[in-house]
Amino acid sequence: MSGTSTGRLYGVGLGPGDPSLMTVRAVEVIAEADVIAYHSARHGRSIARSIAARHIRPDHIEEALVYPVTTETTDHPGGYRGALEEFYEEAAARLAVHLDAGRTVAVLAEGDPLFYGSYMHMHKRLADRYPTEVVPGVTSVSGAAARLGVPLVEAEEVLTILPGTLPEEELTARLASTDAAVVMKLGRTFPKVRRALERSGRLNEARYVERATMEGERTGALAEVAADSVPYFSVAVLPSRIGATAPEPPVDAVPGRGEVVVVGTGPAGPLWLTPESKGALAGADDLVGYTTYLDRVPVRAGQRRHGSDNRVESERAEFALELARRGRRVAVVSGGDPGVFAMATAVLEAAALPEYAEVPVRVLPGVTAANAAAAAAGAPLGHDYATISLSDRLKPWEVVAERLRAAAGADLVLALYNPGSRSRTWQVGKARELLLEHRAPDTPVVVARDVGGPEQSVRVVRLAELEPGEVDMRTLLLVGSSQTRTVRRGDGTTVAWTPRRYPEAP
Structure with missing residues (x-):
């Protein structure tokens, strides 16, 4: 700030429009000011001045800061932005003349001066040069x-x-x-x-x-x-959604209201949710899902949460559709992407039943575990890849083995879901044996556990050294192709990637 011989600059918030909503401090500052400045359009009328009119005296010096443009159509060489920047510089210079002469300047602003207000352009140009006070006002919000x-x-x-x-x-x-x-x-x-x-x-x-x-x-x-x-x-x-959730509808269907939205939450918490998914979760009357995934969704007043075990997908899907048929807006919560080894298939399969034919069903994508793990490790999925579940709970192991051999023989990078659990401990070892028939022992394997979660661990190991005992249901494996490369970075981490350019065939 400059010396005390200069005037003082005030940004005065006037509130949303009713003069009676001006603060006492705003009235005091206007009364003490020598100069009253306000922005206006070219027609000369100023809403800010009209709000404060009863407090403006004949002996006040008035500075009307008239915008040169009100739309983005202008012949200024710098365009609309250029015209405004030039105007703000000239307006600030006009006010500086008064401040240098020792006059107190009050710049009037509708609402609050620093909330989408024109005053802020004066503030940025003058506040570092003159003593300044901002008087807050009631915002239009x-x-x-x-x-x-x-x-x-x-x-x-x-x-x-x-x-x-x-x-x-x-x-x-x-x-x-x-x-x-x-x-x-x-x-x-x-x-x-x-x-x-x-x-x-x-x-x-x-x-x-x-x-x-x-x-x-x-x-x-x-x-x-x-x-x-x-x-x-x-x-x-x-406005607030709390208390706005619709009451329990009658047993009879409420046409046009009920729906099921299958929402992918990504591999972990809110950072992995898309905006559309956040909106669907917030707007639902009921949340249905595996309890572990439901726990990732913030509790909202008025919403009903229906958690269940991870092994009752069909029952969960029919329950959600039944709620929707009764007029409820239902979000079925699924981890990762709902269409990748998750709930979208179960919901759509149940929705194919005649009794649910009229229930609207939408599927919202989410970040898949494979993509999240790949990003954490670098870019191992940078070329063609195959996604295979090692679980033999819903398909015979013979099918799993056949697909592993086919994908490995085609030299595809592999994303292996559901590699192991407390009741399935041998599949990873068997998969390693099958893959070593087609892949070199030093093929990079990304072992990604709890990606996006508090216990995230991402390591790159050699295929021959993959240890089945270190793999559980929270782990995803990415097995490289013959082209996948690794490099140790300066920070000590190992990064894996698969080049997009494939060597020409001999």
């Missing part, structure tokens, strides 16, 4: 929630604030994965925001607030709002 009269977030819920100017895909992903949300900057972005809400399955929850706390305020269900009637000063609100 808080104002909108208050006018709707609904809780915005409760307990451990997450609130996401989004500008409607984001790409539609980004909006959709973020709306699907969060609990509560507010989308700002509607106006021309409204059609895109509405599509994103619909694609994320959240449209029926969405509320609309226009000019919260101001004259001309309008609230209602967003789905009923006409796109051509939406101004810039409006927001979309997805």
Whole structure:
């Protein structure tokens, strides 16, 4: 900061629009200021000034900072961004003249000065040069929630604030994965925001607030709002889901509501979930799954959780479909990718029964254990590979052995699922014997255990030295081809990869 002879800069938050929602401190600062500055469009009207009008005196020096453009159409050589940057520099220079003359400058800002506010552009250019104070204000988010009269977030819920100017895909992903949300900057972005809400399955929850706390305020269900009637000063609100879950439906079916979504949670916790999967889990009335996988999903008020043993997949699938037939929104929780040795097959098989023919079923992909293990080890699946389960619980070992020989003979990298358990201890040793008939003893094998979990362990060993006793159900094996390579890195780790270019045949 410079010496005390300069003036003081204030960023003054005015709240969402109702002058009575200005803070006492905001009123005090305006009263003490020599210069009142505010942004406005080219028509000259300033919402910020109108909110504070009763506190602006005739002896105040007023600085109207008029935007040169209000849309992204401009002939400025630097484009829209260039025009704004030039404007902010010129506006800051105008305010600096007053500050250098020892005058106190109050820059008015709707809502909060540092929350999507124009003041922040002055702050970044002046706050390091002059004594500065920011007076916080009630945000439009808080104002909108208050006018709707609904809780915005409760307990451990997450609130996401989004500008409607984001790409539609980004909006959709973020709306699907969060609990509560507010989308700002509607106006021309409204059609895109509405599509994103619909694609994320959240449209029926969405509320609309226009000019919260101001004259001309309008609230209602967003789905009923006409796109051509939406101004810039409006927001979309997805309020708290707690207490909003639908009550238990009657035994008779509720047409069009019930569905089953099979959700892949990836190999471990929330970091491996896709936004779409997060949204499906959050929006479900019931969660059905193997208890170990259900434990990965956060507990939500109003949701029912139905855990079961890992060996009752068919029963679990029919139970989920029956709930959906009664009108419940059901998420079947599956580890990894639900279509890879997991629950999607069981659900679709049960859904083929005549009594469930009308129940909607969706499958959401997840990160597979093979891909997660490969990433942790480097890129051993960089070329053609085969995925085989070593479990002989659902198919004879003879079939497993035949497929191992065929894949090994074709020189494919192998991803071996379900290699062993407390009741299956010999399969890994037998698989090693079969593979050594086709692979060199020093073929790299990635032994990946609990990938993504707290006990993650990823090692690369020689095929001849693969120890069956170190393999359990939480382990996945990646057996290299004749082309798979390894290198020891500077940090002491061994990285494996399979080149994409295959040697030419002799």
